[in-house]
Amino acid sequence: MSTVDSNEIKSEQNRVDHVIRKIQTQADHTQQLYNQAHFETRSVESNYSQNAKINTFEADDRIETNAEVQQQKGLVARAVENETILKRQVATYKELQNSPYFGRIDIQDPGETTAEPLYIGTASFADEHENFLIYDWRAPISSIYYNGTLGNVSYQTPAGKMTTDLVKKRQFSIQSGKITNVFDTNETVGDEILQEVLGQQNDTYMANIVATIQKEQNDIIRDTTSDLLVVQGVAGSGKTSAILQRIAFLLYHSRQSLNADEIVLFSPNRLYSRYISDVLPSLGERNMRQITLADFLSQRFQGLNVETLFDRYERNSQTKPDIQSLTNFFESSEFMQLIQNYVLELTPDKIQFTNVMFEEKPFFKAADIQKIYTDLPSSMNPADRFLKTKNTLIKQLKNRIDQEADADWIHETIDHLSNEEYNNLIGKKKLRAFESYDDEIHYLGRKLAAKHFRVIYDALFNNYFVDIYSQYAQFLKQVKIPNTISTATWQKNQFTFQQSIEYHQLRLMDGAPLLLMRDLLTGSGRNRQIQHIFIDEMQDYSLAQMVYFKHAFPNAKFTLLGDSEQALFKDVESPQTLLTHLKNAFHVKKANLITLNRSYRSTYPITSFAKKLLPDGDQIQAFNRDGDLPSIIIRDSVSTINQALVKNCLKELQTYGTVAILTRNMAESQQVSENIHRTTKATLLSDADLALPKGVLIMPIYLAKGLEFDSVIAYDISQNNYPDESSLGILYTMASRAMHNLTLTSIGAVSPLIHGVVNDQEHLVKIK
Ligand SMILES: Nc1ncnc2c1ncn2[C@@H]1O[C@H](COP(=O)(O)OP(=O)(O)OP(=O)(O)O)[C@@H](O)[C@H]1O
Numbered sequence: 001m002s003t004v005d006s007n008e009i010k011s012e013q014n015r016v017d018h019v020i021r022k023i024q025t026q027a028d029h030t031q032q033l034y035n036q037a038h039f040e041t042r043s044v045e046s047n048y049s050q051n052a053k054i055n056t057f058e059a060d061d062r063i064e065t066n067a068e069v070q071q072q073k074g075l076v077a078r079a080v081e082n083e084t085i086l087k088r089q090v091a092t093y094k095e096l097q098n099s100p101y102f103g104r105i106d107i108q109d110p111g112e113t114t115a116e117p118l119y120i121g122t123a124s125f126a127d128e129h130e131n132f133l134i135y136d137w138r139a140p141i142s143s144i145y146y147n148g149t150l151g152n153v154s155y156q157t158p159a160g161k162m163t164t165d166l167v168k169k170r171q172f173s174i175q176s177g178k179i180t181n182v183f184d185t186n187e188t189v190g191d192e193i194l195q196e197v198l199g200q201q202n203d204t205y206m207a208n209i210v211a212t213i214q215k216e217q218n219d220i221i222r223d224t225t226s227d228l229l230v231v232q233g234v235a236g237s238g239k240t241s242a243i244l245q246r247i248a249f250l251l252y253h254s255r256q257s258l259n260a261d262e263i264v265l266f267s268p269n270r271l272y273s274r275y276i277s278d279v280l281p282s283l284g285e286r287n288m289r290q291i292t293l294a295d296f297l298s299q300r301f302q303g304l305n306v307e308t309l310f311d312r313y314e315r316n317s318q319t320k321p322d323i324q325s326l327t328n329f330f331e332s333s334e335f336m337q338l339i340q341n342y343v344l345e346l347t348p349d350k351i352q353f354t355n356v357m358f359e360e361k362p363f364f365k366a367a368d369i370q371k372i373y374t375d376l377p378s379s380m381n382p383a384d385r386f387l388k389t390k391n392t393l394i395k396q397l398k399n400r401i402d403q404e405a406d407a408d409w410i411h412e413t414i415d416h417l418s419n420e421e422y423n424n425l426i427g428k429k430k431l432r433a434f435e436s437y438d439d440e441i442h443y444l445g446r447k448l449a450a451k452h453f454r455v456i457y458d459a460l461f462n463n464y465f466v467d468i469y470s471q472y473a474q475f476l477k478q479v480k481i482p483n484t485i486s487t488a489t490w491q492k493n494q495f496t497f498q499q500s501i502e503y504h505q506l507r508l509m510d511g512a513p514l515l516l517m518r519d520l521l522t523g524s525g526r527n528r529q530i531q532h533i534f535i536d537e538m539q540d541y542s543l544a545q546m547v548y549f550k551h552a553f554p555n556a557k558f559t560l561l562g563d564s565e566q567a568l569f570k571d572v573e574s575p576q577t578l579l580t581h582l583k584n585a586f587h588v589k590k591a592n593l594i595t596l597n598r599s600y601r602s603t604y605p606i607t608s609f610a611k612k613l614l615p616d617g618d619q620i621q622a623f624n625r626d627g628d629l630p631s632i633i634i635r636d637s638v639s640t641i642n643q644a645l646v647k648n649c650l651k652e653l654q655t656y657g658t659v660a661i662l663t664r665n666m667a668e669s670q671q672v673s674e675n676i677h678r679t680t681k682a683t684l685l686s687d688a689d690l691a692l693p694k695g696v697l698i699m700p701i702y703l704a705k706g707l708e709f710d711s712v713i714a715y716d717i718s719q720n721n722y723p724d725e726s727s728l729g730i731l732y733t734m735a736s737r738a739m740h741n742l743t744l745t746s747i748g749a750v751s752p753l754i755h756g757v758v759n760d761q762e763h764l765v766k767i768k
Contacts, residue, residue, distance in 0.1 A: 004170070004182045012172070013179050015119075019100045019133050020177050023125060027093035034086040041079040092123045092284040099174040100125070101134050102211035103145045106168035107153075115167045120145050122210055123284050137210045138252040145169065146218040150186050171211075191624065198600055198625055198739075204658065204692050206276045208248075208283055209241045220559075220594055221246045224253065227588040230538075231561040232575030234620045235610065235736030236601030239561040240706055243534050244279040246559065250532065251285050263288035264530055264553070266296070268537040268705040269310075270690050275707055288534075293541065297511045300525070304501075307508040309540060310687055310702050314665055325484040326493055330509040331542030333585040339513050342475050343382055343520040348374040351521070352474065354467040356393075356459050363456050364393060369465050383523030386466075393460050401453055405445030414444050463522045469501045471521070472514050512548040519551065530556045537705055538562035538578075547585050558586070565614055566705075566736075567729045599736070601708050603627025606742045609764045610735040612757045613728065630735070630742040631766040632758060634750065641716070641747050642675045644768075648713060648743055649680045649696050656710035656741065661698045662734045663715045664722075669698045672715055701730055704737050712738035715745055722751035 004012070101121035108115040124136040135142055140157040144166055147153070154163045171193050173181035183192055194212045213221065220242040223229055233239040247263055260280075265288050267273045273290045280287045294308040329335055353369040355362035373389045380388070404410065417425070425447045426440075434440040450457075459465065476494050481487075500507055506514070519525035530553045535541060538560040550558070560582070564575060575593060583591045598621045599607045609630045611617030633648065635641040645661070652659040661682070663669045673684040682696035685703055697709070714734040722731060731753055735742055744750075744765075750758060758765055 004184055009179060009182055012182060016100060016174060016177060016179060019119075019125070020097055022127050022133060023093050023096050023100065026125075027090060027097065030086060030089050030093065034083065034090055037079070037083040037086050041076075041083045044075050044079045088284055091281070095122060095282065095284075096125060096134070098176055100177075102172050102174070103137075103142075104168070104170040104172070105141075105145050105166060107141075107144065108165040108167055110163070110165075115165075117168075122208070122282070136252065137213075138249050143218070143222060146213050147215060173211075194600070194623075195625055198623065204694060205274070205278045206240070206244075208245065208279050209238065210245060210283065213245060214238070214598070216594060216596055216598075217242045217245075221249050223592060223594075224250070226590045226592040227557050228579075228582060228586055228591040229557075229559045230575065230579045230582065230591070230593045231559070231596065232578075232593070233561065233563060233596030234599050235563055235566060235732065236599040236607070236708070237563075237596035238600055239563070239596065240276060240536055241279075242596075243536060243559065243561060244276060245283075247288055247532075247534070248280060248283045248285050258531055260286040260288050262529055262531040263534070264532070264556075265290045265534040265536065266541075266549075267292055268540065269687065269703055271685065271692060271703060272536075272706040274690050275692060288532075293545065297506075297508075297515075300515055301506055301511070304504050304506045306506045306511060308687070309508065310700075312508055313702055314667075314700075322484075322486060322489050325482070326489055327509055329482055329485060330513065331544045333543045333547050333581065335513060336516055336544050336547040336585075338479055339475065339516050340520065342479075343517060346382060346521075348378075350474065352467045352471040353465055354470075356456060356465050358453070358456055364396075364465060366465075369393065382521055383519075386463075386522050390460060390463070390465075393465065394457070397453060397456055397460065401446060401449045404449035404452065405442055407445075407449075410445045410448050411441070413448055414441060417444075463518075463524065466521065468514065468518045468521070469498075472510070472517055473498055475517065509542070509544075512542065512544040516548050516551060525552055527553055528555050532556055533558050535560045536562070537566070539564050539567040540705075543581055543585060546582060550586050558588075565729060566733045597621050599623060601739055602736065602742075603740060605629045605764070606735065606738050606740075609742065609757060610732055612764055613732050613735065613753060627740055629764065629766045630738075630744065631768050632744040632746065632750065632754075633768045634746045634748075636748060638675070638747060641745055642672075645672070645713065645715075645745060646676050646679045648745075649676070649682070652711040652713075652741060652743075653680075653696065657694050658692075658709045659696045659711045659713065660704065660707075660709035660737065661696065661713045661715050662701050662704055662737065663698065664701065664730065666700050668715065669700050673698050701734055705733070708737055708739050710739050711741040711743070713743045713745060716747050717744050717751050717754055718746040719749045719751050720747070722753055725753070727751065728753055 099121075101119040103120040104117055105120065106115040106117045118132070118141060119134050120137055120142050121134040122137060123134070124132060124139065125134040126132050137145075140155055140162075143155045144153050144164070147155075148166050148169075150166050150169065152163060153166045154161050156162075169185050171181075171183050171185055172179055173193055173196060181193060181196060197209075197212055209217075217238050220229065220231055223246075231239055231242065233242075243265065247260075247265075250258060250263070251260060267276075267290050269292060273292070277287060294306065294310075297306040298304075348370060351370065351373065353366040353373070355366050356364040356369075369389065372392050373385060376385045376388055422444075425444055434443065473494065476497065481490050497507065497510060515525065533549060533553050533556045535546075535549075535558070538546075539562040546560070564578070575595065579591060579593045597619050599611075600623045601607075602610065602622075603625045604622045605627050607620065607622035611620040611622065614620075633641070633644045635644055649659050649661070661669075661672055663672060666686070669684055673682060676682055676696075676698075677684075680696045682698050683693050685692075685697055685699040687703065689703075692707075712734065714731070717731060717734075721727075731751065735744075744754070746754075749755075758767065
């Protein structure tokens, strides 16, 4: 890396000033357009709400008003879209004015005598003559900046592979329009600027990394061919960053065919969802959809309380081997295959149809439903047969509604309708005259009867005429169990399942198999619109859950990222094994595995300490950034440790914006909070929290997944709390959340997992 001479810096600063002036002019113009668009949206919207008073309660009304409403809605949507685009542009210009670009590449194409400089930033910007003053970091030519060393380089364009000569690569730091740092480099992206970026304090939420993307990260971001991309990356290696820049890249490259709503990211917890939410908007893109596994499951099991990973972890962190085998069986892809076989071979007499009740009497009897199903051709697949059955039931319900429309009680109700009730029922219809009075009465009667039987319609619509839970119980009864599970355990398991259903609870391990069974049997639950699924912290998902996702999102490409060493909930699995399992379970053609071994988050001393905890930690490369040694505070009682904790928090707060105290579980967090809240103003975070305040934070480790903090205090890493190997993932995850400072506290002797590191010859930690 070489420094740039002062004359060159001056002329670069002149160019920055020039570009910023151009951006300013464009920004002013766009702001005017935006104000105009905003005004237009308001007027179209108010027009819409006056014209489209819709009665959406009755299905018939919905159809009738649909055409007019659609037209109005279209107008509003277009106006809003226009406004949104302009708003985003204004925001992009604001970002560019602050820091218009971060890189420059000089390329000399074959046959040219001079090199052409190109500047790379977070978005493209062209002047009034269509000269590109800034190239978007995602443009094909920009890949050279991330990939190539000086000399002959190639890059992909829509027209195929191009080659050129890269004669200069320059990196800039520009803040508030001023160049603060500039280097010429032959490396991918040099360490100097990266060091500067990483040394800055965390401002609570994640920032984009486009100026300093590293080569392996770039491979993840720009992979457009894999159906299944698996990333094993050590803690702090930029997996989450790679996800977000990859989404921005995909959106840019498939502008016409992909939008942010067709991308779903499964996040480890809700805090994380907020933590990353600023990155895509800072790149001028809309956020993808985000959901946690717990929310995904509870949306699909309305009325049941689905156990979460956190519940399971809180309940029982040390599981007996027999129970572990049971869980492993339920969470395997083989188990999902057994479900699939079971549904395919299910004969009509074995399907658990159930009465559809109305006013405490069966409206449709299970036996009759079964007969409809049985009479359909057995060559049909279960889902089609089920759908036909459902349609027949709906038809029967409609006939019944027609009959009921002329019932005496209905006529009587009509006689007593108030004007308002009458108008509501008749809706738009009154505009057209009825042929006769009888017609009008019959019409009103049908409406009332439909309302009367609405619950039945809803039950049919939601497939409540099959009892999926007892179907699953039947499945469990007949399944062949592996010999690692005793018959007694299996019987108990069946009982536990049924009992939990009675109490409206669902065990986490039953979630994916049950959903698959329901979907296969009823033909519901699939979303073909989604084009990309991202799963962060994949080590916390079971293979069964992944198999279900593949089923539920059949057209999606999958990007799965994780770190097997950070498994809080299960044993470590090698990435290659995982890839093989997934490849077999997903039946994909193009699968790719990328490994990230360089860790960027923490200072060199912190990463050196954290990697020593792991048996195969040597593969982790610590990024060279200075900092204090991690320290360990050992005291012999809760009260003395709390005193030390408070003192430490207050000291850390003088330097850092956030200090996170990480505990093993919620109970421990609560206890710490009670003890230190008054003196430190600490915030206790729970699963329900959506935002990360500044100051001292207290949370159990599973809520800190994927997050990072300026300073971390790992609470009570004693022998008592972390007696054996099974806690390794927890301790490693705790240590690797720290960016600049790490403190460990212990009540009594430290955990044997840390003991070796504390006494290491290399002096990796300071004892206080
Ligand atoms: N190329 C990069 N340039 C600048 N900062 C980077 C780069 N790569 C990673 N970082 C920073 O390193 C930190 C860790 O990144 P990230 O959270 O994406 O890692 P991760 O692999 O998801 O970590 P974990 O598995 O431990 O949660 C973040 O602060 C991120 O901004």
